Amino acid sequence: MTGAPSPLIEADGLSKVYGGFTAVDGVDLTIAEGEVFGFLGPNGSGKSTTILMMLGLTEPSGGTVRVCGLDPARDPLAVKRQVGYLPESVGFYGDMTGADNLRFTAQLNRIPRPAAEERVAGLLAMVELADAANQPVAQYSRGMRQRLGLADVLLKEPRLVILDDPTLGLDPAGVVWLLGLIEELSAERGIAVFLSSHQLHEVQRVCHRVGIMSHGKMVLQGTVADLTAQTDAGGFGVTLSVEGADDALDAALAALPGARSATRSGGEIAIESEADVRAEAAAAVHAHGARLLALRSRDRTLEDIYLRYFQEAAVA
Amino acid sequence: MTALFWKELADHFGRRRFTLLLGLVALGLLWGAFVDLAALARQGRQFFFLDVFTSASGVPISLLSFVSFFGPVIGVALGFDAINAERAQGTLARLLAQPIHRDGVYLAKFFAALLTLAIVIASMMVVVVGVTMFRMGIAPQGEEIVRLVGLGLVASAYLAFWLALAITASVLLRNTVTSALASIGAWFGLGFLVTLLGGVIAQRAVPDAATAAEAARRISIESWINRLSPAGLFSEAAAILLDPFGGRAINLFAVEQSRLEGLLATPVSAAQSIQLVWPHVVVLVAMAAALLAASYVRFIREEIRA
Structure with missing residues (x-):
């Protein structure tokens, strides 16, 4: 055949x-x-x-x-x-x-x-x-x-x-x-x-x-x-655990090339970006004099898609 | 289909349920040992080996009545869980995912159980005849053998009906216990109630049976109602086959047997008896086929969910 x-x-x-x-x-x-x-x-x-x-x-x-x-x-x-x-x-x-x-x-x-x-x-x-x-x-x-x-x-x-x-x-x-x-x-x-x-x-x-x-x-x-x-527009997500974070650091991170936003809650800063900014974010934290404890990048898993879809369906 | 047929057959012989069937054969042995042969011999009847099956002297009831009453239980026992047990243990979906036809599953189960029943009936009859030969030192004549083979076939058709009924229940009812109870209920209804009702209705229809014509009419009504029941058909056919001298041989059903003793001077030939029971066998087989066909249609279209 x-x-x-x-x-x-x-x-x-x-x-x-x-x-x-x-x-x-x-x-x-x-x-x-x-x-x-x-x-x-x-x-x-x-x-x-x-x-x-x-x-x-x-x-x-x-x-x-x-x-x-x-x-x-x-x-x-x-x-x-x-x-x-x-x-x-x-x-x-x-x-x-x-x-x-x-x-x-x-x-x-x-x-x-x-x-x-x-x-x-x-x-x-x-x-x-x-x-x-x-x-x-x-x-x-x-x-x-x-x-x-x-x-x-x-x-x-x-x-x-x-x-x-x-x-x-x-x-x-x-x-x-x-x-x-x-x-x-x-x-x-x-x-x-x-x-x-x-x-x-x-x-x-x-x-x-x-x-x-x-x-x-x-x-x-x-x-x-x-x-x-x-299910979404894609993009990257990085979460940083930082000791000694302040508003100035948030602003610096949000200003990284490709980054859309940086929001802080407690010691965690979540960055949404269009490109991979992990290395730049780590350097920025270091340059700011704060201590970077952990850095996690978010993968889109099937579970996210699945839950997201069914949550949306339940809301709609 | 052949693979499933042999597996089913092996299952019937391997299962605990088979002790029930073996019990039936053992019962044949007991009956053969305890039937009062001396009393039969004194009567000097011509077909000794046939009388062994119908005689109730020395034993609680005749072997024939026993088979007529309790044979259905054996038929039901082999069929009531044919399909629904496969469904319950989850093997039906797996079975039907193999390249075999659904009707193959159905027919393999029916014929494996039918062959098991036929083997049990044949064994029981051979045991009874064997024990009688041992006790009396005489061998059955050719005509007796022909009539007994005929009886074996009629009994197989009778049990095939109950088997078909039980398999139908196993298709229609999901629960094995429900289907066993429904089959036993049908046995009770068709086996006993019809026969009892036959007498009552005949009595009502012809209240006064003073003349011979009226008595004949009453008997005729009763025997026609009895023929609606497979048990009635079986008893009638068996009586015709086993008593070539009696009134039943010429189809005077339901007349007291003692009054007809020696009614006929010469016995009806085996060929004529077989001709008389032929319709009974056809009706039994047709009833079984009708039941199987009904459940077959249901089974073939059914959704098989695991």
Whole structure:
């Protein structure tokens, strides 16, 4: 195939109405091959419903969605052969061992037995469950189940994996491990990842692009840098902790080239500027004879954008 | 679908619930051991191995009545949590995210449970026949074998109906306890109430049964109402198959059995009996199919949320 790669997921005006309630309202999104997409939004914003429509587990009320170039409502099997889905609360047969649960999934995917054995062993090692492989899943902890779920999703060697809140129930180390795995899947195996999550900080680290859902609508979509530009005018922010600050120092800092304002409260001076003024600000404090105790530059994090957006939405 | 079928089958045989089924087979063993064979032998009836299933001498009730009453419980036990338990433990979403058809899930579950039931019924019948052979030192004749195989099939169709009912409940009701209770309620209603009502309605319709024509009319009304119940259909079909001499063999249902003892000088042939029970089997299978179809439509369109 030549030319532009066709998107793995292409939703166009996707909607879902339950009775009189609109759960998903005209969502447009595209996900390219090998891309990691973060799908964010508060509970009840329509994330899970959107995912169900992508998999043909519920029918859209309006709009279209194509996954791997296919309509999941018309051609669910072809879609499910190429897409791995980890549901919000993944369940396994408790009386079967972890390895047997995976073998069963392999059978459902018609993976020949020798290949299946190889993949099951490899995946169990990858999710660090090799030691627990022959324990019944009923004895697994929540985190172990989640990891088994990831192995289960990867068993069919998918082109795209859809993870619905996979960090739920993982401890902080588990979250770091999971995100490392997601990066690896994308970078080394070229698997696209559609990640629905609340872990904003981590999502920012691994996702190429993010989309934010609110009340069934996709309100923001793009790279984290794009979203920064969409939610405020950008710029830099530096906060200085200074001993011996006075009004003269404030004035000197506000007068730095590129600085817009400098406001002091207690021993902290916050500078808003158009360019990076950290070095100049430090020199100015020094020149003024005051003691600089700390200097922090403000990054626009996804969390800022997210909170800012939802605060604005709540005010509006 | 085959992978799921074998897993389900293995589940049925591995689960604790299977002890219930084994209990049924063990009961066959007890019945075979305690039925008063001497009394049966004294009667000098022609089809000894059939009488073992219908005789209540030496045992609380006949094995046939027992299966008719409690067979539904077994059917319900294998089906009441077929779909909703998968939903509750979160495996349904994962299962349906695999490249298999939804109807495959549904049918694999039904047929795995049906095969389990058929194996249990066959084992129980073989045990009863085996114990009787051991005690009496005689072997069943060809015609007895044909009739018993027929009984096995009718019993399987009967239990298939209850299984279909329970699977329907498991699709419609989210809670496994609710669906078990609903299935048991349906068993009570269809199994007992219909039969009781049949007698009352027939009595009301024909209050005075002095003449033979009136008595026949009353019996006919009662047996038609009974046929609305799968339990009634099963009892009637089983009686036709197992008693080639009795009144039921010629479809005089609900007449006191003792009055019809030896009514027919020559037995009805097995082929004729099978012809008589054929409609019963068709109706049982149709009832099961109708239930399955109704819940199937619901299941296929349902949203699968984890």
